[in-house]
Amino acid sequence: MKKFWLSNIAATGMLLLSAVVTAQQKNEFSVKQAVDYAMKNATQVKNALLDVKVQEQVNRQITAAAYPQVNASTGFTHYPNVAVQSLPNFIGPATYQVLIDEAVKNGAGNTITFPSGGFGNIQAQFGVPWTANVGVDVNQLLFDGQVFIGLMARGAVLDYYKKTAEVTQEQIKANVMKIYYQLVVGKSQLASLDANISRFEKLLNDTRQIYKNGFAEKLDVDKVMVQLNNIKTEKEKVVNSLSAGNSGLKFLLGMPQKEELVLSDTLSEAELKDNILNGTYDYKDRKEFQLLTVAEKLGSYNIRRYKLSKLPTVAAFGSYSKNAQRSAFNFFNKDEWFTTSLVGVKISMPLFDGFKKNALIQQSRYELQKTQNSITQLKQNIDYDVEQSRIKMTSVLLTMDNQKQNTELAEKVYNSTKLKYEQGLGNNQEIYNAQTELKVAQTNYYSSLYDAITAKIDWLKAAGKL
Missing domain, CATH: 2.20.25 (N-terminal domain of TfIIb)
Structure with a gap:
């Protein structure tokens, strides 16, 4: 009975553990899926889209001004207590006038006349x-001129907030792609470190065997051990960096930290070199340019609004x-x-307001000029960004090719040096030097690989093709 009870507890515990494991959602994303997830869950994007909805309601308020209220x-x-008012006695004079006209006499036999002290006041309640x-x-x-312009500008204002949301989405997309590929490159670097660790573990075993046979010193074994430990330490740093980067990407995506994020895409040189630096670009493709164009239109509406405010x-x-x-x-x-x-x-009809409306009109003109100046500057920035990204892209692709060749050569040198060492024709120092050169070449290659993908993202963004 006791065994049955304990087995039930164990089974229940396994079910609960299974439920906890199942509750941790696993998300395996390509870079496109990561971007799509961010477009739905990133706080900045959600707030930008909410701004659009807020403006839709503001537009309804503007429309409401044209409807009957x-x-x-x-x-x-x-x-x-009904209010009491004190009034001049208007009844007494009329009554006395009738008595006087009829020559009525008082009790003393004298003819009635108007009282010398007047008739005074009477109190009366008016109301119920x-x-x-x-x-x-x-x-x-x-x-109303201002309401009329407001109705005309509704679409432009809404479009302004939509373009603002698109600018935010593009910024989030670029950041997601850069961090995503940074982690992809980091995973490739981690794989190279694992390969280096395997090489040195084999080298350590070989050196120990040579030492046992009396053809190497204990110092040689220790040197290999130091190198192996250094590579393991470097791997641990890369693992921690990837973990931190993964958490950072979750935060950017708007994903709960408790959920698991797995990156499914890889990065190839052919993909980096595909469809780049070809064709022309158009200012209108840039989201920022579209936003400023709408802002210019709104500036024109603002001037018209203040002009029409002078009308009745x-x-x-x-x-x-x-x-x-x-x-x-x-x-x-x-x-x-x-x-x-x-x-x-x-x-x-407005007659005089101390020239306030004239000042508002002139202020709006200055604001419009500022927007037009910003458009001119943005065109210059786009030209500069595109040219710089082209130069950088050309440079990093050349660097990437050179670093790849260096890595292949360094690996050949290492393998040849290791073979000479195993045949007793070399020494440990040559092995260390070859391994160091290989590690430097690999690090430089992965660095150039990440530089290439970020340069491509920057070029696509500069050209409005991201």
Whole structure:
């Protein structure tokens, strides 16, 4: 029974462990898949796309200004104490005038006359304790120059945010590709280090055997061991660097760190040399140029907006309401409600604002000139970027070819030196020198390989072809 209970616990533990392992999602991406993932999950891209959605709602607000604005209202008011007003006594004079006209005498037999002290004031309440009203107001903007331009500029403003998002996407794409290929090159370098470790492990075994046979010194064995340890240490550094780079790529992609990221693409020299430095380029292919072109259009709209703000604004309005007055709260009986309605047109004409609008127009012109200057500068930057990337690309490809030849030659030298050593025709120092030259050649080759891919990415971005 106890064994059965323990076996159940073990089985349950294995299931839980399996669930944990399964929960760690594995993502095996090519560079294209990595870019696609970043376009959906990178925070910068998501925020840029949200800016587009925000502007869509702002455009709806601008459109709403051209529609009728309809508002309904209702209310009840109770006056616990109706306001009292003091008024000149207008009843007394009329009454006395009638008595005087009729020659009426007072109790003393004298004819009645106006009092010498006047008639004073009387107090009266105007209104009832309960009032109610319900109504509808309608306002329709007929003409407003700024709203008119705002409606025209909606598409351009939205396009501006879309182009901004595209610029952000292109920057993220370039960074993802550079880090991705940096890790790919690092993996190739790691494979070379593993091969070097295998060579030195074999060399260490051979040297030990030679030492046992009395044809080598203990110092020779120790030197090989030092070299082997150095290569293992270098491998550990590369492994740590690849791990850090993998985490950095996850962060750039917007991928949770707990998920596994595996890179499936490789990098070949033929791929680097394919479809590069051929054909012309067009400024309009650059996302930044497209963005500034839209900004220039918006600058023109801004000038027109301030010019039209000098024109009158015209709006129509109407109102329909009913109100009731009661001595008690009985508005829902059949007593009468009184109707009030009106329609009208309001024209507002700006006469003088201290030349504020003129200043705004001139300011907008200066801003437009700045944008046009930025376009001119961007063209120069594009020409410079393309030319520099071409020069760099040509240089790094030549360097890559040379370093590849150096690596092949260094490997041949190492193999020949090792063979001489095994045949007793060489010494350990020659082996060390050959290995050092091979390692330097390999390091330079992988460095040139990464320089080549980054140069190609920079050229494609400069030419607007990324």
